[in-house]
Amino acid sequence: MLHVDVITLFPEMIEGAANYGVLGQALKSDLLKISTHTPREFAEDRHRTVDDRPFGGGDGMIMLAETLEKSLNKVKHKNSRVIYMSPQGSVLTAQKSRELAQQEHLVILCGRYGGVDQRILNKYVDEEITIGDYVISGGELGALVVIDAVSRFIPGVLGHADSADKDSFSEGLLEHPNFTRPRQWQEQEVPEVLLSGNHKLIEEWKVKVSALVTMKKRPDLFKDYLNKENEDYKALKKKKTGPPLEELQKFWNNLSPQDKESLGLTDFTEDDFHG
Numbered sequence: 001m002l003h004v005d006v007i008t009l010f011p012e013m014i015e016g017a018a019n020y021g022v023l024g025q026a027l028k029s030d031l032l033k034i035s036t037h038t039p040r041e042f043a044e045d046r047h048r049t050v051d052d053r054p055f056g057g058g059d060g061m062i063m064l065a066e067t068l069e070k071s072l073n074k075v076k077h078k079n080s081r082v083i084y085m086s087p088q089g090s091v092l093t094a095q096k097s098r099e100l101a102q103q104e105h106l107v108i109l110c111g112r113y114g115g116v117d118q119r120i121l122n123k124y125v126d127e128e129i130t131i132g133d134y135v136i137s138g139g140e141l142g143a144l145v146v147i148d149a150v151s152r153f154i155p156g157v158l159g160h161a162d163s164a165d166k167d168s169f170s171e172g173l174l175e176h177p178n179f180t181r182p183r184q185w186q187e188q189e190v191p192e193v194l195l196s197g198n199h200k201l202i203e204e205w206k207v208k209v210s211a212l213v214t215m216k217k218r219p220d221l222f223k224d225y226l227n228k229e230n231e232d233y234k235a236l237k238k239k240k241t242g243p244p245l246e247e248l249q250k251f252w253n254n255l256s257p258q259d260k261e262s263l264g265l266t267d268f269t270e271d272d273f274h275g
């Protein structure tokens with residue numbers, strides 16, 4: 001079981017949102033435990049102050065080191081990994097989520113206002129994580145994104161044992177498009193191969209379609225996919241038989257116009273396969 005302690009001024013935001021869908025199920029099945037703690041419980045003055053003006057001036061109040069330290073000491077133990085949600089952190093990725101899912105205990109510190117006193121970060125924080133290159137008003141939404149993404153990699157949380165590994169990003173490619181009934185919807189048909197019942201063929205087809213989708217939507221990711229050289233990655237590529245560009249081009253040429261339409265993959269040119 002992964003235990004996540006969230007330090008926040010707005011515990012209800014975390015508690016309310018975590019009770020739905022996959023996260024809610026993970027909590028019910030005791031695969032995940034989330035506890036919230038507010039630094040206000042350690043504020044000693046009448047107003048339960050947890051922030052103050054920044055030295056040197058500037059916008060926004062800064063969360064006090066003292067009440068944050070008391071909150072951290074309440075929950076932290078020797079196997080804890082302490083994360084600060086911060087626009088200055090490394091961007092959350094599938095790889096990071098998978099890695100965090102293997103931890104025993106995460107402590108997630110959510111900032112508010114102008115952020116937190118740097119000295120608390122220096123003393124306690126193992127890493128800073130951002131959910132993207134923009135600023136939001138508090139760490140809570142970010143913490144929920146982290147918890148959700150991480151929980152998908154906890155064995156047993158998703159119905160199918162390896163479905164998180166088939167999601168977009170986990171193997172360096174975006175997921176292929178999906179279809180459900182009816183076979184024909186308005187003028188669009190489900191690609192024939194998906195109805196063939198030939199699982200090997202379908203799996204190979206899906207990897208190639210994933211590669212084309214990634215090439216089109218995220219050329220940056222696709223480039224990494226082709227270039228990545230670390231051993232793990234080679235092993236994954238071997239497993240998934242990452243198709244070389246010429247093979248992809250042949251595959252795309254052989255797709256029927258109808259399949260290209262249904263897959264949203266109509267607009268490739270020769271150049272795309274030679275870049």
Ligand SMILES: C[S@@+](CC[C@H](N)C(=O)[O-])C[C@H]1O[C@@H](n2cnc3c(N)ncnc32)[C@H](O)[C@@H]1O
Pocket residue numbers: 060084085086087088109110111112113114115116129130131132133134135136137138139140142
């Ligand atoms: C308004 S922000 C403070 C931003 C800070 N003054 C700065 O410019 O770096 C308040 C809090 O929201 C959280 N936060 C804001 N943007 C975030 C992001 N992109 N990812 C994760 N957390 C974020 C952080 O916990 C931060 O302390």
